[in-house]
Amino acid sequence: MDKDPEEHWRDLSEHILTEMKEWRQSHPQATFREIEDAVHSRMSRLEAQLIQDTAQQSKKRAWSGASAQDRPTCPVCHTPLQGRGKRQRRLQGAGGQEVLLTREYGTCPTCGTGLFPPG
Numbered sequence: 001m002d003k004d005p006e007e008h009w010r011d012l013s014e015h016i017l018t019e020m021k022e023w024r025q026s027h028p029q030a031t032f033r034e035i036e037d038a039v040h041s042r043m044s045r046l047e048a049q050l051i052q053d054t055a056q057q058s059k060k061r062a063w064s065g066a067s068a069q070d071r072p073t074c075p076v077c078h079t080p081l082q083g084r085g086k087r088q089r090r091l092q093g094a095g096g097q098e099v100l101l102t103r104e105y106g107t108c109p110t111c112g113t114g115l116f117p118p119g
């Protein structure tokens with residue numbers, strides 16, 4: 001486990017607050033809509049980071065060493081998947097933010113389907 005994500009979140013939040021303050025000073029005539037957009041685009045960065053780090057902390061990710069009945073199964077033929085190591089998975093958050101997760105990737109020894117098991 002590297003740096004405590006909480007520390008990172010705090011840094012990012014402070015950075016966003018400072019940025020917002022500066023933005024407000026350089027946009028004294030901003031309309032409500034412009035302010036809303038400025039806040040939203042910054043908050044979604046924090047949101048993406050929170051989602052990414054929180055999802056990443058989940059413990060049940062490592063399954064490749066597990067015995068066959070504990071491994072996720074192929075959605076096509078239900079054979080236990082074979083772990084292929086960790087790969088980066090790009091996800092789109094509900095708010096449009098892009099989140100990057102490190103996930104175990106698996107392939108099916110029977111039909112060759114490859115996927116990131118859900119969870």
Ligand SMILES: [Zn+2]
Nearest residue numbers: 074077108111
């Ligand atoms: Zn299969």
